[in-house]
Amino acid sequence: MVTPKRRSISLPITLSAVAVILTITLLLVWILVIVKNMELLQATFVGNVGLLVGGIVSFLAIISVLVMFTVFLVREISEGRRQTSFIDSVTHELKTPLASLKLAAETLARPELEADRREQLRVMMLQDVSRLVNLVDGILDASRLVGGREAGDFGEVVVADLIEQVAAENIRRHYLGADIFEFELDEDMVLFVDPTALRTIVSNLIDNAIKYSDGPPKIRVQTTRPDDRHVQLVVSDNGIGIAKGDLKRIFQRFYRVPEEAVRSRHGTGLGLFVVAALVKGLGGRIEALSAGPGLGTAIRVQLPQRKPLK
Incomplete structure (x- = not known):
């Protein structure tokens, strides 16, 4: 199979940088010409000031458009690359x-x-x-x-029970022993939440932790209450870890870390995107933590402690 030629990001960046530099140079020359000729045109001083200001504003507008166009073009090329990788x-x-x-x-x-x-x-x-x-x-x-996903039906969910059910499903699916899990769960934690969304979040996080473990998986699942208004879920593994520069990018659609340890494992780059979108839809926050490649990963999810409507 012929690999499609990848579009270079460096070319549009270089061309835009040259265009911006030329525009700034023209702007400086414009200002110098106006300033030097002001002494010879004292009678039309007000008009020259207006011309100077108008020229500066025009050049700044051109520079802004060039910069925005460059950012847009680079994003489109990056999105195209991610889509090709996804396919x-x-x-x-x-x-x-x-x-x-x-x-x-x-x-x-x-x-x-x-x-x-x-x-x-x-x-x-x-x-x-x-x-x-x-x-x-x-x-x-x-x-x-x-x-644009519509919110599902909300209901009360015993978080510990849901986590244990999902863990049992993954044990059967991956043919693993129950000893791979270490639980630190608040047995009394009850969330008023979309049950399907919460199950999808937990299932994806646990499946990822197993998939990207290095050697026999060791998965730690913890639930806590950082304050009276929020609950927190943390899923940790002993896996391949994540470089600092990729900790935020892993939640982007189609994004997979460009390393052999990731490419050798099946995946589409959608799992964490789905998790992040669902967490955001529930009014929560998500964060990836890792000390670096080979040092494991922890995904921290914080959700609001909603109360059922009476």
């Missing part, structure tokens, strides 16, 4: 389980296949289908959030 990731995410399903279906057609092998293939096919469903759900969630 590549989705293609890979679709091909792998589909190829596995095809092979399993062909194997099941063999009449001499033993019963235990048939059951093994059936379980494998269910896992692949579940992976495809999760992929499609993630893409649909991202599309709805970009288009």
